[in-house]
Amino acid sequence: xxxxxxxxxxxxxxxxxxxxxxxxxxxxxxxxxxxYVDPFVLLDEFKSDNPKDYIAGFPDHPHRGIETIxxxxxxxxxxxxxxxxxxLLAPGCVQWMTAGxxxxxxxxxxxxxxxxxxxxxxxxxxxxxxxxxxxxxxLNPEDIPAVRQKGVTVKLISGSYEGTSxxxxxxxxxxxxxxxxxxxxxxxxPPAQGENSFLYVHSGAVAVEVDDQTQPVSSGELALLADEAxxxxxxxxxxxxxxxxxxxxxxxxxxxxxxxxxxSDEEIRQAFLDYQTGRLF
Numbered sequence: 001x002x003x004x005x006x007x008x009x010x011x012x013x014x015x016x017x018x019x020x021x022x023x024x025x026x027x028x029x030x031x032x033x034x035x036y037v038d039p040f041v042l043l044d045e046f047k048s049d050n051p052k053d054y055i056a057g058f059p060d061h062p063h064r065g066i067e068t069i070x071x072x073x074x075x076x077x078x079x080x081x082x083x084x085x086x087x088l089l090a091p092g093c094v095q096w097m098t099a100g101x102x103x104x105x106x107x108x109x110x111x112x113x114x115x116x117x118x119x120x121x122x123x124x125x126x127x128x129x130x131x132x133x134x135x136x137x138x139l140n141p142e143d144i145p146a147v148r149q150k151g152v153t154v155k156l157i158s159g160s161y162e163g164t165s166x167x168x169x170x171x172x173x174x175x176x177x178x179x180x181x182x183x184x185x186x187x188x189x190p191p192a193q194g195e196n197s198f199l200y201v202h203s204g205a206v207a208v209e210v211d212d213q214t215q216p217v218s219s220g221e222l223a224l225l226a227d228e229a230x231x232x233x234x235x236x237x238x239x240x241x242x243x244x245x246x247x248x249x250x251x252x253x254x255x256x257x258x259x260x261x262x263x264s265d266e267e268i269r270q271a272f273l274d275y276q277t278g279r280l281f
Contacts, residue, residue, distance in 0.1 A: 007210035007231045010224040011217060014045070023054045028200055028222050030122070037196050037224065038249035039172070041066065041261050042122035045202070047073075049115045057108035062280050063099035064271045065130045065261045067123040067171065070095040070107065071157065071178070075116035081105035085136030089118075092141030094157055096168045101131040102271070102280035119243065121176070124261045126250045129171050143167050151185030151235070154178075159246070161190060175246040181206065181235030189231040190246070197225040197246035199233065204240030206233050217242075 004011055014028035023046060028034070030042035048054055057077075070077065072089045079095055080086040082104040089095055089107075097105065109116055125132070139157070147154040147162050156166035159175030166176065175197075179187050186209075189197070199206075200222045208215040208223060209232045216236065217223045225231055233242070254261060257268035274280045 004215055004223075007208045007213065007226055007228050008215040008217070008223045009226045011215075012222045012224070013220055014222070019044070019058075023057065024048065026220070034222065036124075036254055037198055037245075038251065038254065039124045039126075039174075039247055040121065040196070040198075040245060041124045041254060041256070042120070043200065043222075044120045045118075045200075046120075047117040054109050054116045058106060059108070060104055060106045061259050062102060062104045062271075062275045063097075063259050064102045064274075064280065065099065065125055065267075067096065067098045067125065069097070069119075069121040069123070069157075069168075069176070071119045071121075071176075073117040073119075074113070075118065076110040077118070078108050078110055079105060081134075081136060083134050083136065085138075087138050089138075090141075092144070094137075094139040094144065094168065096137040096139065096158075096170075098125075098132070098135040098171060100125070100129070100134045102274065103134040104275075104280065121245075122261065123174065123247070124250065124254055125171060127252050127263050130262060130267070132171070135169075137168060139167055151182035152187050153180045154187065173247060175244065177244040178241070179233070179244055180239055180241045181233070183235050183238040183240070185235050187233040187244075189225065189233065189244070192225075192246045193227060195227075195246045195248045197244075199223050199225070199242045199244045201240070201242045203242075204235065204237035206240050206242060207236050208232075209234055 026045040077089040155178040157176040158166040158168035
């Protein structure tokens with residue numbers, strides 16, 4: 001692959017991993033190839049028509065210090081948590097869970113036409129918000145607006161685009177869009193100075209364009225966007241699609257410990273102790 005051009009600082013392809021009770025995933029962020037993009041600390045794609053790849057699901061497990069966002073394209077997940085939240089995540093649904101000081105939840109697949117396809121994103125909370133009260137949001141497909149213009153469809157889970165805002169309530173400003181392009185149609189990336197912005201191509205292929213320079217990005221690749229004044233994404237195939245993310249970094253230490261993301265090793269040890277002694281939440 002050619003070296004990244006103007007507009008793209010890095011291109012990364014994820015790793016195949018096994019998580020939960022034996023679920024096969026494509027880990028895009030949270031691997032040795034790309035540890036994090038502050039404040040994004042994990043991005044997984046689960047996509048398979050083989051039930052053996054995902055049927056074991058994610059039984060009860062804890063979280064602290066993060067928000068977890070699950071977005072379903074096809075198939076179902078049944079969610080339950082220790083705060084009484086839960087429901088069925090059907091195609092097009094989003095679950096935005098703020099773990100805060102602690103929560104225990106499960107996410108178990110339910111067969112739907114033999115295929116499961118979706119994404120889980122983790123956002124690390126700022127140090128001042130690590131121990132806030134947990135919160136659960138369930139968004140149905142009809143709750144999520146779409147902006148349509150010149151061969152481009154932008155579904156807005158959170159953040160704003162062309163005067164339309166996504167419905168998710170966030171602890172800090174985060175843009176999370178699902179963009180579909182017809183061939184040669186263009187998505188104009190919103191100005192995001194000082195933010196970390198990237199896209200993950202899930203269908204077809206796109207070209208990141210700045211001035212007279214073009215960087216191709218293929219399905220299964222993440223492109224970290226450089227801090228440019230004007231960046232556009234052009235569809236190279238029919239159709240093409242990608243997830244777009246952007247947020248300002250917290251610029252704080254990020255320390256992982258399994259399902260916990262805190263700011264120090266001591267805080268991670270305390271999270272494990274609280275979980276083991278029933279004081280996580």
